[in-house]
Amino acid sequence: MTLVTMTTFFGWMTVLNLGLLMITTITLLAGREKFAALHAKMLGMEPADVKKAYFHYLANFKIVVLVFCITPYLALKLM
Secondary structure: OOHHHHHHHHHHHHHHHHHHHHHHHHHHHHOHHHHHHHHHHHHOOOHHHHHHHHHHHHHHHHHHHHHHHHHHHHHHHHO
16 A cells, blocks of 8 residues: 555545544534433433433544544644
């Protein structure tokens, strides 16, 4: 794999994952009460706990995208 190929790969991976993160965030924020009630019934949890789980999910996903997508892309661009 060449440097250009790897840079392109990580660039597109970053774009796709950031897009997925944005769509997920907007969806969860727009239908917070509806989704929290649905998932609370499905998982046997309180709606407040489900909302906390959403926040943890989004925070962890953002960290994973930063560490495994954006950082390698920037490192390859700087080479």
